[in-house]
Amino acid sequence: MNVPVVQGATGQGRRGRSGRIGRSGRSGRSTEGWAGRVMAAPAVLLLVVFFLVPVVLCFVLAFTNARLVSPEPSTLIGLANFERLLHDPLFWQSLRNTFYFAVVVVPVQSALALVLALLVNGSSRGTNVFRTLYFIPVVTSIVVVSILWKFMYQQNGLVNHLLQAVSFNTIQGADWLANPSTAMPAIIAMSVWQAVGFHMVIWLSGLQTIPGELYEAAELDGTTPWQRFWHVTWPGLRNTRTFILVTITIAALSLFAQINVMTSGGPLGSTSTVVYQAVRVGFQQQETGYASAISLVFFALVLTISLVQRFLTRDKD
Amino acid sequence: MSVTSRSTMKRVAAATAGVAIAITAAGCGTAKESGGGSSGNELTLWTHNAGNPEELAVVQQIVKDYNASQQKYQVKVQAFPQESYNSSVVAAATSKKLPCLLDTDAPNVPNWAFANYLRPLDLPASLTDKQLKSTLGTYKNKLYAIGYYDAALAIFARKSAITSVGGRVPTIEKPWTAEEFKTTLTKLKAAGKYPIAFDLGTGDSGTEWWSYGYSPFLQSFGGDMINRETFKTAKGALNGPEAIAWGQWLQGLVKGGYSPAKSGPDAFADFVNGKSAMVWSGIWNSGNLSKLGADGVMLPPPDLGKGPKIGGGSWQWAISATCDKPEAALDYLKFSLDKKYLVAMAQKQNVIPATEEAAAALPDWAPGGAKRFFLEESKKFATMRPATPGYPYLTSTFAKATQDIVAGGDVKAILDQAAADIDSNLSSNNYYGF
Numbered sequence: 001m002n003v004p005v006v007q008g009a010t011g012q013g014r015r016g017r018s019g020r021i022g023r024s025g026r027s028g029r030s031t032e033g034w035a036g037r038v039m040a041a042p043a044v045l046l047l048v049v050f051f052l053v054p055v056v057l058c059f060v061l062a063f064t065n066a067r068l069v070s071p072e073p074s075t076l077i078g079l080a081n082f083e084r085l086l087h088d089p090l091f092w093q094s095l096r097n098t099f100y101f102a103v104v105v106v107p108v109q110s111a112l113a114l115v116l117a118l119l120v121n122g123s124s125r126g127t128n129v130f131r132t133l134y135f136i137p138v139v140t141s142i143v144v145v146s147i148l149w150k151f152m153y154q155q156n157g158l159v160n161h162l163l164q165a166v167s168f169n170t171i172q173g174a175d176w177l178a179n180p181s182t183a184m185p186a187i188i189a190m191s192v193w194q195a196v197g198f199h200m201v202i203w204l205s206g207l208q209t210i211p212g213e214l215y216e217a218a219e220l221d222g223t224t225p226w227q228r229f230w231h232v233t234w235p236g237l238r239n240t241r242t243f244i245l246v247t248i249t250i251a252a253l254s255l256f257a258q259i260n261v262m263t264s265g266g267p268l269g270s271t272s273t274v275v276y277q278a279v280r281v282g283f284q285q286q287e288t289g290y291a292s293a294i295s296l297v298f299f300a301l302v303l304t305i306s307l308v309q310r311f312l313t314r315d316k317d
Numbered sequence: 318m319s320v321t322s323r324s325t326m327k328r329v330a331a332a333t334a335g336v337a338i339a340i341t342a343a344g345c346g347t348a349k350e351s352g353g354g355s356s357g358n359e360l361t362l363w364t365h366n367a368g369n370p371e372e373l374a375v376v377q378q379i380v381k382d383y384n385a386s387q388q389k390y391q392v393k394v395q396a397f398p399q400e401s402y403n404s405s406v407v408a409a410a411t412s413k414k415l416p417c418l419l420d421t422d423a424p425n426v427p428n429w430a431f432a433n434y435l436r437p438l439d440l441p442a443s444l445t446d447k448q449l450k451s452t453l454g455t456y457k458n459k460l461y462a463i464g465y466y467d468a469a470l471a472i473f474a475r476k477s478a479i480t481s482v483g484g485r486v487p488t489i490e491k492p493w494t495a496e497e498f499k500t501t502l503t504k505l506k507a508a509g510k511y512p513i514a515f516d517l518g519t520g521d522s523g524t525e526w527w528s529y530g531y532s533p534f535l536q537s538f539g540g541d542m543i544n545r546e547t548f549k550t551a552k553g554a555l556n557g558p559e560a561i562a563w564g565q566w567l568q569g570l571v572k573g574g575y576s577p578a579k580s581g582p583d584a585f586a587d588f589v590n591g592k593s594a595m596v597w598s599g600i601w602n603s604g605n606l607s608k609l610g611a612d613g614v615m616l617p618p619p620d621l622g623k624g625p626k627i628g629g630g631s632w633q634w635a636i637s638a639t640c641d642k643p644e645a646a647l648d649y650l651k652f653s654l655d656k657k658y659l660v661a662m663a664q665k666q667n668v669i670p671a672t673e674e675a676a677a678a679l680p681d682w683a684p685g686g687a688k689r690f691f692l693e694e695s696k697k698f699a700t701m702r703p704a705t706p707g708y709p710y711l712t713s714t715f716a717k718a719t720q721d722i723v724a725g726g727d728v729k730a731i732l733d734q735a736a737a738d739i740d741s742n743l744s745s746n747n748y749y750g751f
Contacts, residue, residue: 065745069407069432069709072747084741089734154581178579180724264522265717267578267724284524284713287742 206240423630431706451629629699
């Protein structure tokens, strides 16, 4: 990392010098271009090695019967992987679970984050304390969070004890992760809790770009707080909104770590997601080709959804 | 971000890891790296037990003794944490950087032999005949790996719990019948002293426990994960009437309230703490049984039709196919199978020594010893996991099916789907050479 920075600095130094010596703009620009390329090189290299190459490989492997561990060379098998995908009940179940998760998490998490941001933004005292408190789960590793919640969700875990205490023993609580109907909601609640702080901070940054004069003017006009929110705050958060919508959607669709740690896709496949299935097929079952096909379909889905969202939230002016 | 590319990332990751390992090896070694898992007169040995100091100490002792015993070769140990061991081996194999000597988990041996990671071991019959059958890793009638020890499963129970409800304490010679087992469970539950009558230990969400722990029950019913006559289909074996009876029996244990659908994270600790009367667990927990004093006993699994069965096969040693000094590696293996090292293994860990002569040297393991039970059990009831290169797919599918059955799904539908999935995997791989 050091080398490009040093070279970049030299490049800038040269440009400055050539600028002083004469107005040889052309040579200055070419030096600048060279320095720019050098500075971009590490990032480009990493992107190519860890993003572009794997994506291209994924496209190719999806049409082969490549295996993780096999002496036989992989051969092209056309669309057979995709055909198998169509008749794979676990794939359809995983797809349904993934959408279920996203459809609940996207609105709930963004709304909750906005509420938290408004609360934190309003009070001048203790803002930093609350901001830090809400942000702690975000900086904690998701694996650690998942393991802790796995214990909390047990039949005699913390969650059920709390429920009993709050309800004076009228609610007994389920064995959350062992029950097909409660496993996904339990994971949704935990995921929202873990990630909500991050989006709160983004909403906060959006709130702080809205000029204070607008609120003062609105107040002089005798508006209610609700009117101020609806006519000043909400339009002012336009760009933030789009950003949050797209990032939460993509994060929700790629649900994996929580599943891997907490349920392994069970019980009865009720928490299996597309990414979890791809990893399981690719590594445990060693079917690289089929896993690539799943990944490819997933990639197409995420791309489509993101494009539709971009289209719906485009600048209409 | 690059979720789409996780699977293909493997190739790049494999190459990167290979490079990293090569760099590390070159950095640590005194001689130049020449490939082929050895350099100069140095043989590299990989082992999974970096997280297990007792076992690693024995391996290091063997290596030290071997290096001192002759001048020609030097063996060098590299220990890995178990979690990342298999992926390290696969990565190294992809980049042709496997060490000469490595250990493998028994069910992986056929997969790695098929993929040309390993070479057959040319060991004399006088050596292999002494070994417990379940310590020999074979594929297509050739020996590829050999172990210093094996593990075993058992029902760990409180003797007082069984006798207080009028049950008979079973022995290896006279195990429980399916009927007796059921009666005992019913009585234990009715007595109500222990919240759980028989804890199956279903809290582990990893794959291999589900295959190692619950496929022996399936085999005891007369079913199996795959048809072992041909290794070409799972139909009939995994979804025949015997397998369905197994599924219903297993599900019945949970539905009837004898075992929890999801056990605690440490079912054995729950047992020691009095939450359960009996627990299905392995020899690795036998050290903790002493906390119950004389009341803690080890019992064989019930005979569910085809005799009691337990899983067989633990970690075993192999030589890589790319090793350029196979005769030296073989020489080391022969040296390491000496009685005193097998004794040391069984002394320092809760494992079954691989030979009778090693057992005879240990009071606990000699006939009549406190741990002898496991050796007898292993000899009589051990069933190896299917020796096919398709095992990784088998175990992953079987584990999910078993998890679904325990979670209360439709047994027949689950097993039909699992058998169909396995068959399609087998045919798409040309039956792995069978």
